[in-house]
Amino acid sequence: MNQTRRNVLKAGGGASLFALLAGTGMMLPDAAFAADWNQKAFEAKNLKDAFDALGAGSRLNSADIVMTAPEIAENGAVVPIGAVSKLPGTESISILVANNPTALAASFDIPAGTEPAVSTRIKLAETSEVHVLVKAQGKYYVTKKEIKVTIGGCGG
Amino acid sequence: MSSIKLRAVVALSGLALACAVNAQQAAAPKKAPAPAAKKAASESKDAVTAEFEKFREMMEDASPAELFEAKGEELWKTRRGPKNASLEQCDLGLGPGVLKGAYVQMPRYFADAGQVMDVERRIVHCMVTLQGFKAEDLARQPFSTEAGTPDPVSLVTYVAGQSRGMKIAIPQKHAKEREAYRLGREIFNFRAGAWDFSCASCHGEDGRRIRTQELPNLTSRKDAIRAFQGWPGYRMTGGLMHTLQWRMNDCFRQQRFPEPGYASETIADLLTYMGVNANGYVYKGPGIKR
Amino acid sequence: MADPMRIRAVAKDGAVIVKILMSHEMETGQRKDGAGKAIPAHFIQQVSATWQGKVVLSATWGTAISKNPFLEFSFKGGQKGEKIQVTWTDNKGDKRTDEATIN
Amino acid sequence: MKTFQASIFGAAALAIAFSAQAGDDSDQAVSMIKRDFHAKGIAGMDRLNEDGLQAMCNRGRNKPPKAVADRLQQDQMQAIKYPADGKFLGDWKSGEGIAQNGRGMTWSDSGTAANGGSCYNCHQIGPNETSFGNIGNSLHHFGKIRGNSPEIQKYTYGKIYNAKAFSLCSNMPRFGHSGTLTEKQIKDLVALLLDPDSPVNK
Numbered sequence: 001m002n003q004t005r006r007n008v009l010k011a012g013g014g015a016s017l018f019a020l021l022a023g024t025g026m027m028l029p030d031a032a033f034a035a036d037w038n039q040k041a042f043e044a045k046n047l048k049d050a051f052d053a054l055g056a057g058s059r060l061n062s063a064d065i066v067m068t069a070p071e072i073a074e075n076g077a078v079v080p081i082g083a084v085s086k087l088p089g090t091e092s093i094s095i096l097v098a099n100n101p102t103a104l105a106a107s108f109d110i111p112a113g114t115e116p117a118v119s120t121r122i123k124l125a126e127t128s129e130v131h132v133l134v135k136a137q138g139k140y141y142v143t144k145k146e147i148k149v150t151i152g153g154c155g156g
Numbered sequence: 157m158s159s160i161k162l163r164a165v166v167a168l169s170g171l172a173l174a175c176a177v178n179a180q181q182a183a184a185p186k187k188a189p190a191p192a193a194k195k196a197a198s199e200s201k202d203a204v205t206a207e208f209e210k211f212r213e214m215m216e217d218a219s220p221a222e223l224f225e226a227k228g229e230e231l232w233k234t235r236r237g238p239k240n241a242s243l244e245q246c247d248l249g250l251g252p253g254v255l256k257g258a259y260v261q262m263p264r265y266f267a268d269a270g271q272v273m274d275v276e277r278r279i280v281h282c283m284v285t286l287q288g289f290k291a292e293d294l295a296r297q298p299f300s301t302e303a304g305t306p307d308p309v310s311l312v313t314y315v316a317g318q319s320r321g322m323k324i325a326i327p328q329k330h331a332k333e334r335e336a337y338r339l340g341r342e343i344f345n346f347r348a349g350a351w352d353f354s355c356a357s358c359h360g361e362d363g364r365r366i367r368t369q370e371l372p373n374l375t376s377r378k379d380a381i382r383a384f385q386g387w388p389g390y391r392m393t394g395g396l397m398h399t400l401q402w403r404m405n406d407c408f409r410q411q412r413f414p415e416p417g418y419a420s421e422t423i424a425d426l427l428t429y430m431g432v433n434a435n436g437y438v439y440k441g442p443g444i445k446r
Numbered sequence: 447m448a449d450p451m452r453i454r455a456v457a458k459d460g461a462v463i464v465k466i467l468m469s470h471e472m473e474t475g476q477r478k479d480g481a482g483k484a485i486p487a488h489f490i491q492q493v494s495a496t497w498q499g500k501v502v503l504s505a506t507w508g509t510a511i512s513k514n515p516f517l518e519f520s521f522k523g524g525q526k527g528e529k530i531q532v533t534w535t536d537n538k539g540d541k542r543t544d545e546a547t548i549n
Numbered sequence: 550m551k552t553f554q555a556s557i558f559g560a561a562a563l564a565i566a567f568s569a570q571a572g573d574d575s576d577q578a579v580s581m582i583k584r585d586f587h588a589k590g591i592a593g594m595d596r597l598n599e600d601g602l603q604a605m606c607n608r609g610r611n612k613p614p615k616a617v618a619d620r621l622q623q624d625q626m627q628a629i630k631y632p633a634d635g636k637f638l639g640d641w642k643s644g645e646g647i648a649q650n651g652r653g654m655t656w657s658d659s660g661t662a663a664n665g666g667s668c669y670n671c672h673q674i675g676p677n678e679t680s681f682g683n684i685g686n687s688l689h690h691f692g693k694i695r696g697n698s699p700e701i702q703k704y705t706y707g708k709i710y711n712a713k714a715f716s717l718c719s720n721m722p723r724f725g726h727s728g729t730l731t732e733k734q735i736k737d738l739v740a741l742l743l744d745p746d747s748p749v750n751k
Contacts, residue, residue, distance in 0.1 A: 035504045037491045042508040074208040075392035075446055078512045080215055097510055101476050105510035108519070114502050115461065119518040121215070123474070123510045150204075150368055150680055218465045220514040222452045302471075342578030345610065347603050349596040350654045350729065351722035352713070354607075358684065366670045366682045395513030412654045414592045420585040425578075 035109045042104050047131065050096055050103040056133055059140035062087065067132045067145050073124060076149040082119040087136035090116035099128035124149050204368060212444060221313060221390040221442035224305065224397045228314025231307050237287030246282035248275070248315065259319035260439050263428045265330040272336040274427045276401045277419040279311050295418040299405065300396040312399045313388045313442050320441030324384060326431040333428065340429025343422060344374070353411040355426075369446065380433035386443030393446065400427055453546035455530050462524035462548055464495060464503075466517045466532055474509040490515060492535045497524055524548050575608065590656035606718035618717045625714035629707050630725065632732055637702035637739050641749075644741030647734050648674055654729055664729045666709075666738060671721070674741065675748045684720060692743035693750040705739045 041053035051057060068082035083093050093116065094107040105122045116134075124130075124147060131144045232243045248258035249266065263274040269281055283289040300309055328334050347354040358366065359374040372382035388399040404423050408416050416422055449469035456463050468490065475487025487509055494504040502521040524530070526548055533543040579599075588594045602621055605613045613621075631637075650665025652658055668674055671684035674691075695701050708715055710725030724730040730738070741747050 035492065035494075035506050037506045042506070070207055070211045072204055072207055074211065077395065078215070078392040080211050080516075082518075100510050101474070102508055102510070104508050106505060106507045108503065108505045110503070111501055113500075113523060114519060114521040117519065118503075118505075119516070121512040121516045123512055215516075218452075218454070218467055218516055218518070220467055220516070223449060223467055223469045223514060226452060227449055338574045339578045339581065342574050343582060345607065346578065346582065347607050348599050349592075350727045352603055352606075352727075353722070357720050361684075364682070364684050366684065367680045369682075371684075390514075408586075409592075409655050409657060412592065412596065414586045414594055414596055415589040415656055416582075417585040417587065422581050422585040425581070 035107070038104075038107070041107075042102060044103055045101065047096060047098045047103045051133070054094060054104070054107070054133065054140075056135070056140035056142075059133065059142045062134070062141035062143060065132050065134050065141060065143040067130070067143055068119075069130060069145055069147055071146075072148040072150060074150070076124040076126070078121050079124050079147060079149075080119065080121050081130065081132075083117065083132040083134075085110075085116040085134045085136065085141075087116070087134055087141055089137035090134055091137075092135045093118055094133040095120070095122060096131040096133060097122065097124060097128050098131070100125050205370060215444050216440075219390055219442065219444050220395070221317075221388070221397065221444065224310045224313040224388075224390070225317040225442060226314075227305070228310035228312070228317075231311055232314055237283065237289050239286065239288035241286050241288075243279075243282055243286060243311070245286060246279070248278055255315055255318040257319055257322050259316045260322045260324045261326060263333075263336065263424050263431060264327050265332045265336075271421065272332050272424050272428060274400065274419075274424045274431075275315055276308055276312050276399055277424050279308050279315070280419045283308070291419075298418045299402045300398055302394065302396075305397055309388070309397050309399055309402075313397060316388055316439075316442050319439055322439055324381075324431065324434050324437050324439055326428065326435055328432060336425040336428040337432050340425035340427070343426045344429055348413065350412040353413075355407065355411070357411075374430055374433065377433065380430065381437040383430040384434045384437070385440060386445055389443045389445035391445045398445070448540060448542045451532060451534075451542065451544040453530070453532055453544055455524070455546050455548040457524055457526050457548050461520045461522050462497070462530070463520045464518065464530065464532075466493075466495075466515075468493075468515045468517075468534055468542075470513070470515060470534070470536065472509065472511055472513045472515060476509070488536060488538060490534045490536045493517065493532065495519075495530055495532045497521065497528065497530045502530070572608075591654070591658060591660040592656035602713055602717065609718075611718040613717065622714060622717045625711050625717075625723075625726070626707070628726065629710050629714055630732075631703065631706065631710075632736065637699075637706045637736060638697070638744060639733060639736030639738075639740045641737065641740040641744040641747035643734075644737035644739070644747075645675060647730070647738055648741060649678070654727075663731075663734070666724060666730055666734070668738070676751065677748060688742060689749060691749055692745065692747070695743075697743040697745065702739060702743060705742055706735055709735050709738055 038053060041050055044050035044053050051059065064086040066084045066086070068084075069079065073079040081095055083095060085093060090110055092107055092109050095105040096103045097105055100123070106120060108118045110116050127146070127148045129144050129146050131142055134141045235242050245252045247253075247266075247268075248255065249261055249264045250256075250258050259275055262278065263272050265272050266278065266281075271277075273281060280291060280294050283294060284291050294306075294308060298306055298308065300306065328337060344355040347357070356375065358364065358371050362373045362376060362379070364371040364373070372379035374380055374383050387403060388397060390396075391398050401418060401423060404426060405416060405418070408414075451469070452467040454465045470490050471488050472490065473485055473488040475484065477485045479485050489509045490507050490511065492504070492506055495502050503519050505517070507515070528548050529545050530548065531543055531545045533541065535541045583594070583597055586594065586597060599607060602625065605617060605621060647666045648668035651667040651670055652662070653664025653667075658664075668688075669678055669681045671682040673681045673683070673687040673689050676689065691705075692701075709730070711723040712719045712721035713723055713726075722729065725732070725735055742749055744750070
C-alpha cells in the first residue's frame with residue numbers, strides 16, 4: 001500500500017481526506033451516492049419479511065444467477081459467497097440467510113459499467129439456505145443453496 | 157479440583173533400572189503392525205477436507221492477515237516506548253533492520269542474549285532493549301482477544317510477511333541451536349498431566365483428526381511444514397490474529413497442562429524442533445486458520 | 447480511529463478488479479459478554495466505491511457480514527495509474543475513506 | 550517418530566545416539582519445563598510430575614520393556630474401581646451428551662461443571678454425528694458386534710476407567726483414574742456403547 005498516502009491519512013484522519021476530495025469536486029457528498037440503509041429489511045427476522053421489505057414479495061427462480069459458496073463451510077463465522085447475475089439489466093444483488101437471526105446480509109447496487117458480480121464473506125449462525133436475490137429490469141429473481149456449518153474441533 | 161491426584165498406583169521399585177534398559181531398547185525401533193480398525197478410520201481424506209481447502213485458498217488470496225501486516229509495519233517504524241525508539245535497529249539474526257528472510261531463519265541463537273530465540277521472543281527482546289518496554293508488561297496479555305491485538309502479534313505478522321515465498325532455513329550451526337532441537341524433541345514427547353498427553357499424542361501419526369480437524373504428523377518430514385505454514389494465522393473463529401506462541405500455549409491448554417511461560421525457552425526449543433523439521437519448504441506468509 | 451483498509455485494484459482486460467479488506471469488528475448485537483451483558487451491535491452499514499467521481503459500487507450491509515470484511519467487485523473503464531476511493535460508514539457514525547491506485 | 554528417524558539415520562546409528570543422549574536431554578527438558586511453566590486455574594504444577602506410568606512411557610518412547618510394562622499394566626488393572634452395585638449399564642442418552650462434551654480439566658475450565666469425555670474428538674460412535682475424530686478406532690456398532698454380556702460390560706467399563714490397564718502407553722486418557730469422569734458418567738458411556746437401544750447399535 002502507498003506509504004505517502006497512509007501518512008496523509010495518519011496526519012489528517014480518514015474523514016479529512018474524504019472532505020478534501022469532496023471539496024475538490026472529485027466526490028459527491030454522501031447522500032448522493034450511498035444507498036440508503038433499509039432498516040426494515042435489515043431488521044427482518046425471517047426470509048419472507050426481508051423479501052417483502054426489499055419489495056421482492058414476488059420473485060422468480062432463475063438459473064441465470066450463479067452462487068459460488070461451499071457446500072460445507074469450514075467455519076460459520078467466515079463463509080465466502082460469490083454472486084454473479086447473467087440477467088440483463090441487473091440493478092442490484094442481495095444476499096439473504098434463512099436461518100440467521102436477521103435474514104438480510106447485504107445488498108449491492110450495481111451501476112451501469114459495473115459487473116453484476118460481487119464476492120464477500122458472511123456469517124452463518126447454523127446450517128442454512130442462502131439466497132441470492134437479483135433485481136433486473138424492475139423484476140426480482142432468486143436462486144438458493146444450502147450451506148452446512150460444521151462443529152469445530154476441541155470444544156473451542 | 158486443583159489437586160487432581162495423578163499419583164502412581166504402581167510400584168516404583170525397579171523403575172530406574174527399567175529406564176536404563178529402556179534407553180537402549182527405545183533406540184531400536186520396531187514398526188508396530190497397524191491395527192486394522194485404525195486403517196479403516198483414516199481412509200477418508202475426504203470430500204469435506206477438499207472442500208475446506210478449496211475455499212481456504214480463495215480466502216488466502218485476500219486474507220485479513222494483511223490488515224495486521226500493515227499494522228505491524230506501522231508499529232515497527234514508529235518511535236514508541238519509554239526510549240522513544242522505533243524497531244528499525246532490531247536485529248532478527250541477519251543484521252539490524254534486515255527483515256527479508258529473517259522469519260524463515262528463526263528460531264536461532266543470538267549471542268547478545270545468549271539464547272535461542274523464536275521470532276516473537278526476539279521481537280519482545282527488541283521491544284525491551286531498544287524501546288524500553290517491560291517484559292512483564294508484554295507477557296501479561298500476550299495473545300489476541302476481542303479487546304484487541306497485542307503489538308507483538310502485529311509485529312510478528314509483519315516480519316513473517318517479509319519472508320513470503322522464501323525457503324525455511326532454520327540454522328543448526330551453533331551448539332545451542334542443536335541443543336534446542338534435541339530438547340525440543342523431548343518436550344514434544346513429554347507425556348504428563350491429567351490426561352497423559354504429549355504433543356505427540358495428537359501429532360505423532362499420519363492421517364489423524366480431532367473431530368473434522370486434521371492433525372499434522374509433526375514428526376514426519378512430509379507434514380512438518382504444517383507446523384510452520386499458515387502461521388501467524390488469522391483464525392476465523394473469533395476473527396483473531398494468532399502467532400505460534402499462541403498456538404503452543406493453546407495446545408498445552410488442551411493437553412491439560414499448566415501454562416507455559418510466554419516467549420520462554422521451552423517454547424523456543426519446541427519451535428526449533430518443529431521448525432528445523434520443516435527446513436527446505438517454501439513459506440507462503442501469514443495465513444488463515446479455522 | 448479505525449485502521450486503514452487494504453485496497454487492491456488491478457486493471458485487466460478492460461475491467462478493474464477491486465478487492466477490499468476493512469478492519470472492523472462487525473459486532474452483531476446478538477452476543478453477550480462474560481458477565482452476561484449484551485454486546486451492542488457495531489457494524490458497517492454502507493460502503494461505496496468511486497472512480498473519477500463516479501460511483502462504481504454502493505452497498506448496504508447488515509450484521510451478517512464477517513468481521514474484518516472482504517468485498518470484491520469489478521468495473522469497466524478504469525486505467526492503470528488512476529485512483530479509486532472507498533468509504534465505509536458504520537451504525538455508530540464512524541467513517542473511513544481510503545484511496546488506492548489502479549495497477 | 551521412530552519410523553521417521555529410522556528411515557533417515559538407520560536404526561544402528563540411532564541406537565548409539567539415543568543411548569548416549571536421551572537420558573540427559575530428557576532430564577534437562579523436564580527441568581526446563583518445570584522452570585518455565587506456571588499453575589493456571591485448575592491446572593496446577595503437580596500435573597508436570599510424571600507418575601510411574603508416564604515416566605515409563607516417556608523414557609521408553611511409548612514402548613517400555615515388556616517385563617516392566619506387564620507389571621505396570623497389572624497394577625493399573627488392579628487399581629480400577631468397579632461400581633459397588635455391580636451394575637455397568639447406565640443411560641445411553643446421557644452417555645451421548647458426555648461423549649459429545651469436550652470440556653473439562655483445562656486451565657480455562659472452572660472445575661465446577663461436570664467434565665465431558667471428549668469421545669467424539671477421537672472416535673466414531675453414534676451414526677448421527679458426522680464430525681468425529683480418528684485417533685481412536687471406530688466404536689460404531691460396538692455392542693452389536695460384541696454383544697452385551699456381563700464380561701463385555703465389565704471390560705468396557707474398565708477400558709473407559711483406565712485404558713492403560715489394557716495397553717500401557719495407549720493415547721487414551723484414564724478417565725476414571727484421573728478423576729475426569731464419575732462412576733455414573735462411565736456407566737452412561739458404557740450404555741451408549743452396549744445398550745441395544747442405543748443408536749450406536751442400530
